[in-house]
Structure formats: structure tokens, C-alpha cells
Amino acid sequence: MHPEIQKLLRLQEVDAEIHMIEDEVRRYPVLRKARRDEVERVRHKLDQAQARRKDLELHIRESERSVASLREDLVRFQTQQSRVKNQKEYEALEHEVTQALENISAEDEKGLEFLEKEELLDREIADLSENFDLRQQECDDETARLDGREQEKARLLKRLQDERARIADSVDAAVLPRYERLKAQFPGNCVVPIRDGNCGGCFIHILPRILQEIQSSGKLSQCDSCKRFLYAD
Ligand SMILES: [Zn+2]
Incomplete structure (x- = not known):
């Protein structure tokens, strides 16, 4: 075999190895980004659930204030009712008392619904939190593994490029x-x-x-x- 052919064959071999490693190294940032995107996706869901939780808390506080105010009204109507002198005024207040009781009952029902929603949301947040920690850990592990491999490949690439330069010089x-x-x-x-x-x-x-x-x-x-x-x- 012609001596130049032997050199060219070795050059071709080294070039193929270099090409393969460069291809692999190019994929590392994509793989790292895929892991980070996954973490971000879960973080976004968690943020949204926590925002819904905050919103729900506002509604609960509002409903509690509303019930307190209705109870105050009720006590006021009942006190007034005990003091009225004529039947007409008594009946008018009786109507107010009934209305206040109905409103309190409706608010209480709303309050129960809120509590159910709160419980579901808390469970969802706990699950998402756990999932987030898991994804974050996986992302950290995978990033460290890829960083290690990247350094290893960079060293190998340097060796092959040096070898290529030596062979090319001799051609x-x-x-x-x-x-x-x-x-x-x-x-x-x-x-x-x-x-x-x-x-x-x-x-x-x-x-x-x-x-x-x-x-x-x-x-x-x-x-x-x-x-x-x-x-x-
Ligand atoms: Zn041909």
C-alpha cells in the first residue's frame, strides 16, 4: 500500500472520531436545556397553583368578613325587634332577621365550598412541590454528569486534534x-x-x-x- 494512503487512512479515522465527538458535545447543551425546561415547566405549574391558593384565601377572608357583618346585622335587628311597640315594625324587622339568616346560611355554604377547594389545592401544591424537588434533583444530577462527560470529551478531542495535526504534517x-x-x-x-x-x-x-x-x-x-x-x- 502506498505510504501516503496509510497516512490518509489514519487521518480519515481520526477525522471520523473527531466528527463523532464534536457531534456528541453539540448535543450536551440541548440535553441540559431539556432538563432545565422540565424544571421550569413544573415550577410554572406550582407558581400558578400557589397564585390560585392566594386568590382563594382572599375569597375566604372576604366571606368571613361578610358573615361577621351579617351576624352583627342579625343581632341589631333582633335587639331592635325586642324593643318595637307596634306589629308593623315588628314584622318589618322579622323580615330583616329572616333575610339575614338566609344570607348567613348562603355564606356558610360558600365557606364550606372554599374549604373543599382549599384542601384540593393544598394537595395539588404538595404534589407539585414534591415533583419540583425531584425534577430539580434530576436536573442537577444530569447537569453534573454531562459536565463531567463534556470535560472528558474535551480532553479526548484535544488529544485527537494534536494527533491529526501530526499526521497532516507528515502527509x-x-x-x-x-x-x-x-x-x-x-x-x-x-x-x-x-x-x-x-x-x-x-x-x-x-x-x-x-x-x-x-x-x-x-x-x-x-x-x-x-x-x-x-x-x-
Ligand atoms: Zn469513485
């Missing part, structure tokens, strides 16, 4: 630019074996004369059609 100065151009066109597949007399890249038949040259003299050849570097398998 014939006239051949290297050809390799770089072909690499851009056929990533990971620009130095190919001849298979059954065909180019391993574009599968076109190789002329017997060229085949003979490669096999006997180990000449550095390129496919006539796709220009990939060829070697005898």
Missing part, C-alpha cells in the same frame, strides 16, 4: 489539500478500498490499467469519476 504537501477538499465533499468516506474492481465510494468500475498500477506499483490513485483516493483492499 505530502501536494496531497493534503486534495484530501481536505474531498473530505468536505465525502465526510468519512474519501479514502476508499477497491471492491471487486469497483470504486468503494461511487462503485464505478475501475479501468484494468489503473487497477494494475495500484496493485503492482502501489501508485497513489484517485477514482476517475468521484476522485476519491483508492487503495487495494
